[in-house]
Structure formats: C-alpha cells, structure tokens
Amino acid sequence: MDLRPYFDELERFADGQMSLAEQEAFELRLEQEDALADAHAAYEQLTADLRWAAGHDTLRLRLQALDERMNERGTALDRAQHLASRRQRRQVVLVALAGVLLLATGVAAWYFSRPERARPASSWQAYYRPDPGPAVTAALLTTNPLFAEALDQYQSGHYPAALHSLGRVSPATVGADTLLYLRGLMLLRQGQGNAAQLYLRRVGAGSSPGELARRARYHLGMAYWQAQELAPALTELRAVAADSLNPYRASAQQAVAAGVLEAR
Structure with a gap:
C-alpha cells in the first residue's frame, strides 16, 4: 500500500518523537482508522524487513571477513610449514656435509699418519x-x-x-x-x-x-x-x-x- 500519506507520522511514532498526548491520539486513531492501521502494519513489516536485510548483510560481511582471515591463516601456516621443512632439509644437508667432511678429515689424517708401506722408491x-x-x-x-x-x-x-x-x-x-x-x-x-x-x-x-x-x-x-x-x-x-x-x-x-x- 501507499505509505506516503502516513509516513512522517509513522516514522515519528516509531522513533518515539511524539509527545505523550500525540502518542495517545495516534494510538486511538490506529484503533479507529483501518487505513492508518494497515499503513502502520505495512510500515512495521518494512522496517522489520530492512533490519533483517541489514543484519543478514552484516552477517555475510562478517562471514566473508572470517573466511578471508582463515584463508590468510592457512596460507601463513602453509608458508611456515614450508619454511620449517626447508630449514629441516638444510639442517640434514649440513649434518651430512659435516659427516662427509669429518670422514674426509679422518681419512686424510689416517693417510698422512699411517706407517709408510708404499712401494720402494725407484730413483x-x-x-x-x-x-x-x-x-x-x-x-x-x-x-x-x-x-x-x-x-x-x-x-x-x-x-x-x-x-x-x-x-x-x-x-x-x-x-x-x-x-x-x-x-x-x-x-x-x-x-x-x-x-x-x-x-x-x-x-x-x-x-x-x-x-x-x-x-x-x-x-x-x-x-x-x-x-x-x-x-x-x-x-x-x-x-x-x-x-x-x-x-x-x-x-x-x-x-x-x-x-x-x-x-x-
């Protein structure tokens, strides 16, 4: 229905902007005037729909922000796991290299300190x-x-x-x-x-x-x-x-x- 003839009054009533006498007079009219009662019901439904829509959109935005944060957290966790895995591989490689170096040092030390058993000099x-x-x-x-x-x-x-x-x-x-x-x-x-x-x-x-x-x-x-x-x-x-x-x-x-x- 067309709310325009009653919109200002309905809005003032809903917002509590009427004086006590105006409010009592408006409530009496709601009981007596079917058109005003229908307009009031339609206005209440409209405001309820608007509140629901606003709340639904807020919820959607919150859920979207939460999804984005979860995605960011998942990406950060993946990156942290990748860095930890790479660090672990690097440590394994360093340990292996240290072992090889230690073995080579030991072999060299043994080689240079071993008793001479090489073949006799030919000169x-x-x-x-x-x-x-x-x-x-x-x-x-x-x-x-x-x-x-x-x-x-x-x-x-x-x-x-x-x-x-x-x-x-x-x-x-x-x-x-x-x-x-x-x-x-x-x-x-x-x-x-x-x-x-x-x-x-x-x-x-x-x-x-x-x-x-x-x-x-x-x-x-x-x-x-x-x-x-x-x-x-x-x-x-x-x-x-x-x-x-x-x-x-x-x-x-x-x-x-x-x-x-x-x-x-």
Whole structure:
C-alpha cells in the first residue's frame, strides 16, 4: 500500500518523537482508522524487513571477513610449514656435509699418519751413497794445489769447474786410477751417467780389485742406473752386495733387496 500519506507520522511514532498526548491520539486513531492501521502494519513489516536485510548483510560481511582471515591463516601456516621443512632439509644437508667432511678429515689424517708401506722408491738417488773424495788438507794444498782445488770444487758441488781443474792434474802426482775414479764421480754427480761409465769401468782394470776398484764398481752400478740401463746396474750392484770387503755393500744390498731393478 501507499505509505506516503502516513509516513512522517509513522516514522515519528516509531522513533518515539511524539509527545505523550500525540502518542495517545495516534494510538486511538490506529484503533479507529483501518487505513492508518494497515499503513502502520505495512510500515512495521518494512522496517522489520530492512533490519533483517541489514543484519543478514552484516552477517555475510562478517562471514566473508572470517573466511578471508582463515584463508590468510592457512596460507601463513602453509608458508611456515614450508619454511620449517626447508630449514629441516638444510639442517640434514649440513649434518651430512659435516659427516662427509669429518670422514674426509679422518681419512686424510689416517693417510698422512699411517706407517709408510708404499712401494720402494725407484730413483737411483734414493739409494745412492756419495763419495766425498779425499779430504783437502793443508799438506795437500802445499804439495798438490791443483788437485786440492779440484777436490774443493767437487765437494762444494761445482762439478764442471772441478772437472776442468782435475784435467790439469798430472797422473804422476796422484795416480791414474784415482783421476779416473774422481772424474767418474764428478760426471755421475753432474747427471752424465753414460760418460761416467767410461771412466769407472777402467779403474783397476787388469789388476786384482783393490779398495778403489771396489768403490768404482758401486758407482758404476749407479751410473748404469742413472742412464736407465737397469740390467747391468743390477749385475754390478749384486756383485757389490756379495763383496764383504766393499764399503758400499750395505747400500748395494738395500738397492738390490728393493727389487726396483728387476725386469718387469
């Protein structure tokens, strides 16, 4: 129905804006005027519908906000669980890496501290026992200064200079075998194993082996070894190892026992 003719009165009555006399008069009219009573009933229904609609919309908005908060909370929980899972995986990886590092450290410590059981050294220098030659004495400096100079240069590691000085020494003042022996030693120490063999083989040739010849045989074996002639090197060193009078017997025995000169 059309509420407009009564709307102001109905609104004032519903809001309690009428005086007591106006309110009593309005209530009397409601009893007497059917049109006003119908308008009042329609107005009450309208306001009730509006209140319901407003309350329903408020509830809908509240439910929607609650859903959004729940969604946000679920997203936050998922993110927190993901971060916790990733942190846990990282910790597992770090623990595994620490274990691997600890194991590697232990293996390295064992490797470097273990007793040496590696295969014997195969280089001739590992078994070589050098001969320093005769001592340079004051008497030698006086009687044979050229020979003393050659010995001093040899013992100082100046092998080319020592060879040059030795070439100026007369065999009559020293002895041919001594010069051959020392020249072989110098060439050997200079890394010229092939050239050293030529001189060391001639020491004591044609006579019974003496002290110098026994020494020369050991250095000859080492000269062969230096030149990678392993078979003759083994032959010479075996002979030295079997000679109880050779001063290099122990060194030769060690080289032979190592087996590094055996044919492979």
